[in-house]
Amino acid sequence: MTTRTILFDSPFLLGFDHTRAQIDRAARAAADSYPPYNVEQRGERAVRITLAVAGFGPDDLTVTVEGRQLTIAGKREASAQADQAFLHRGIAGRGFVRSFVLADGLEIDEARLEHGLLHVDMSRPEGTHAVRQIPITTG
Template sequence: MRHFDLSPLYRSTVGFDRLFSLLDQGPGAEAAPTYPPYNIERTGENDYRVTLAVAGFAREDISIETRENTLTIQGAKEPQPETGVKREILHQGIAARAFERRFQLADHVVVTGATLVNGLLHVDLVRQIPEAQKPRRIEIGAGAPAQTIDAKAA
């Protein structure tokens, strides 16, 4: 078992608490959920899309929330009312169980929209870098020519 002691770093850094807590959790901290399956795509230079396969869920059954650089997608189906018709399921291959998926977002990544089409939930994200943090080109001036001060022949 590999375990790294990060306590010396805690004493000499400020503002990296979230990063250290992710490192402490490590990849083997808990089993990664596999339901529902999802894709993460890059659709442009600063545009991304998370797609989840949510067959059987309606818009009302799904909630999407962002908080502190975490995107949380939850789904829960309302129980079907009794219709008086007795149903016996011989094979159930379509899972309709409740789920919760969390995605860590980088700084300045915001959700711009979500759509549910043909059983696929698409969540669009964009990275919006503030002007103050964008790279700037600094022009180099020519400056004044060098002047000779008190040049006397020796």
């Protein structure tokens, strides 16, 4: 059973089907808790997402942006773990896909892996809000 926000069903909000789909996608992604992550404000125009990806190397991770969706995926080779015998296994090593819906104008600056943490830095460039006059034609 899915619940829809009544707000987007208003006749005054036209063309917001894409926004509704993004909210649904974000809600589904938030339900998954692996890997854990932080989102922090870094100054007035910058944001950083940090994921705990212990055991993953740079070749095991991909960071992609398609439209306004940031996707971070991790995949480890099973053959490297096949000969290991764990007495206790507390560090998760399963693959993952974590998605974030980005606000308009937010750009990815850098993705950096350090000490088992993947930092994805984003910023919103300075922009001017333009007011545009729409010409009226007669027919």
